[in-house]
Amino acid sequence: MVATSTLGLMLGYSTYISYVFGVFVRPLGAEFGWSRPQIAFALTLCNWFVVALSPLAGFMLDRVGPRRMLLPSVLGLAGMLFALALQPGSLPVFYALHLGLALAALGTLPAVYTRAIVGWFDERRGIALGVALAGVGLGGILLPPALQAAIGSLGWRGAYTALGVAMLVLVLPAALRFFDDRASAPAVKAAPVPSHGVANLREAARTRTFWLLIAIFVLLGTMTLGVSASLVPILTDSGLTPQAAAAMASSLGVGVLVGRIASGLLIDRLPARLVALVCMLASSAGLAGLASGGAGAVIAVCLFLTGFGIGAEFDFMSWFVSRYLGLRAYGRIYGWTYAAFQLGCGMGPLLMALGRERLGGYGPGLMGLSAAAALAGLMFLAFPPLAHGATREA
Numbered sequence: 001m002v003a004t005s006t007l008g009l010m011l012g013y014s015t016y017i018s019y020v021f022g023v024f025v026r027p028l029g030a031e032f033g034w035s036r037p038q039i040a041f042a043l044t045l046c047n048w049f050v051v052a053l054s055p056l057a058g059f060m061l062d063r064v065g066p067r068r069m070l071l072p073s074v075l076g077l078a079g080m081l082f083a084l085a086l087q088p089g090s091l092p093v094f095y096a097l098h099l100g101l102a103l104a105a106l107g108t109l110p111a112v113y114t115r116a117i118v119g120w121f122d123e124r125r126g127i128a129l130g131v132a133l134a135g136v137g138l139g140g141i142l143l144p145p146a147l148q149a150a151i152g153s154l155g156w157r158g159a160y161t162a163l164g165v166a167m168l169v170l171v172l173p174a175a176l177r178f179f180d181d182r183a184s185a186p187a188v189k190a191a192p193v194p195s196h197g198v199a200n201l202r203e204a205a206r207t208r209t210f211w212l213l214i215a216i217f218v219l220l221g222t223m224t225l226g227v228s229a230s231l232v233p234i235l236t237d238s239g240l241t242p243q244a245a246a247a248m249a250s251s252l253g254v255g256v257l258v259g260r261i262a263s264g265l266l267i268d269r270l271p272a273r274l275v276a277l278v279c280m281l282a283s284s285a286g287l288a289g290l291a292s293g294g295a296g297a298v299i300a301v302c303l304f305l306t307g308f309g310i311g312a313e314f315d316f317m318s319w320f321v322s323r324y325l326g327l328r329a330y331g332r333i334y335g336w337t338y339a340a341f342q343l344g345c346g347m348g349p350l351l352m353a354l355g356r357e358r359l360g361g362y363g364p365g366l367m368g369l370s371a372a373a374a375l376a377g378l379m380f381l382a383f384p385p386l387a388h389g390a391t392r393e394a
Contacts, residue, residue, distance in 0.1 A: 001120060002132050004178040005113035008070070008171050009135030010142070011163070013050075013077065013105035014314075017043060017345065018228040019140040019253065020163065023147045025233055026242060027156040032089045036233060039094075040353040043229055046098040047221075047346035050106075051339045057106045058335020066116040067179055073107025074172045080104050081164035085157040110136075111334045114318040116179070118327060123268075126319055130264015133314045137260050140253025140307070144232070148246035201332040209324045210333070212382055214340040217317060219376040220280075221344025222351070223369045224310050227287060228252065229349040234290070234362045235299070251300040255286075255307020263312035267319050273380050276316050280377025283309025284370045291366035309373060316380075317341070323386065 009015065025039050061069060080101040087093055113132055121128040143163075150159035204210045227234075231252060235245035259279060266275045286305030289298065321334050348369070355365035 005132035006135035012108035015139030054339035061331035069107035076104030085160035126268035137257030225345035226348025251303035256311035259308035259311025276380035287370035
């Protein structure tokens, strides 16, 4: 289950918007004459559509279960990648295809995988989530250079096609064979409502915890996609070739991978609020370092620190929702939290692109993202400490 989730997330929607989209910015702009803000707006539309659909996806997840959502979405996402490979060079079509991609990919969102995992794991939930969600970090390491090489040899259309084929050849067979949520479903349905948890979405919306999560993940969404979707253009503007920029971008993916697993290990053993603060301050420091300039190893270290905090985000989303608000309405609550994250994701790339055009570079935008990460880390301290033993469902 965990390995299948890792593979699915490596090639899923979250990896596409965070690491893959930016690889296509330069070749699309070169062929069709589109500006970077015009291209980035597709990502904004895509993410805001997910904002609108995430609550519905959370409702469906609680009703039909993860497997029934995942399998059709794998097929749909592959189909939309093939459609992007065939696009005619029209901006309205490009935007429409990304709206279709968001709709098709709802069943590949992290909520689907984590909903199954939180039912399977209790005592070691943090590390199980960390290993599964590390798939996004693996995608950040492997896909940018692989797709950049594919663009060099096959063109950008061939690179889109190769990504769709990978979904069908790798993810679909693994999901059909191994993604079994039947054993975890009874555990989720039978989970008692802890003294610090809620039984439904309406109760959650009356708590300060719920709205803290919403505010934090708007900030983190803005920070995450603001830097990751703009990373290749940021690095090429600093003087790197597209190939070197794609290779350097892998440092961010390494940080994401390490952050996923490290945060998963730590939140099972240490106060999660403090773990979250340290991870967010690492991202803040990395972004500030990128804004101040540098070369070679300095950029790599800054990218690693930035990725370390980014890697911890979904671990924290799944862990804080399940531990503080319980499992009874996990899909619905996670859906709203993820919608908040995607709301920020929709703003981040557009703000970065506009900042580059109007302020003469990416530096001011990176400093703004650094401040957002630091503020989110401090907000985690507002969560009440869990009583001893309250981090278990039963």
